[in-house]
Amino acid sequence: MKCPYCGFEDLKVIDSRPVDDKTKRRRECTRCGERFTTYEAVEIPLLMVEKRDGSVQLFDKAKLINGIVSAIKKRPVSAEKITEIANYVENYYANALRTVARSTEIGELVLDRLRDIDPVSYIRFASVYKDFTDVDSFVAAISEFDKKDKTEDISEI
Ligand SMILES: [Zn+2]
Structure with missing residues (x-):
């Protein structure tokens, strides 16, 4: 300088x-x-997102935050937590020096964080991101969560 x-x-x-x-x-x-x-x-490199249909668009943090906000509607999740999740996703790729992400992968990263923060928000976000096409897959996701919950209970004993 x-x-x-x-x-x-x-x-x-x-x-x-x-x-x-x-x-x-x-x-x-x-x-x-x-x-x-x-x-x-702090310089955050540009991140491109490959969508399920094969199209590519620029990672839009505001859009991600919007998605999380609708999933946590009326749930006790603070604005601070939402920002934390969005930053986590952004930093994940920056730290891995990756410039291309798959949209499904971003969804998984958010879900990983939401699972620990609020189970109801987790299910809601999962229903959007995993594009549930039938009731069975939705129920499967819920029981997957229940299973994890029980495992944690056992490990605490
Ligand atoms: Zn001078």
């Missing part, structure tokens, strides 16, 4: 604080003494 006033490259950070999802830094040029502010965002 260069000083915007004189172009010198030796800058001193005199203050640093988070603002929204960015870091605000106050810098001072060691040559001319001018001060200026920068906002630096």
Whole structure:
């Protein structure tokens, strides 16, 4: 980074604080003494989503949050938890250095988190994401959850 006033490259950070999802830094040029502010965002690489029908679209975090919000309707799940789940999905691919995700895989990641947070929201989200075509598959998902629940009970004894 260069000083915007004189172009010198030796800058001193005199203050640093988070603002929204960015870091605000106050810098001072060691040559001319001018001060200026920068906002630096953590770089999240673009993520493309391959849908079931084979089409590709850009990962839309707002859309994902929308989906989670409708699944948790009237359930005791905080906005903080929703953001946490969406960030988890985003970071999952960023950390794995992957730029392409399958929509079904994103659904599974959300389900993994929802399962522990709220069982009712889990079932609701599953019904949307797994595209249940009949009652049997819906019941199967519910019993899958019940099974896991019982296993946990046993492990606690
Ligand atoms: Zn300068």
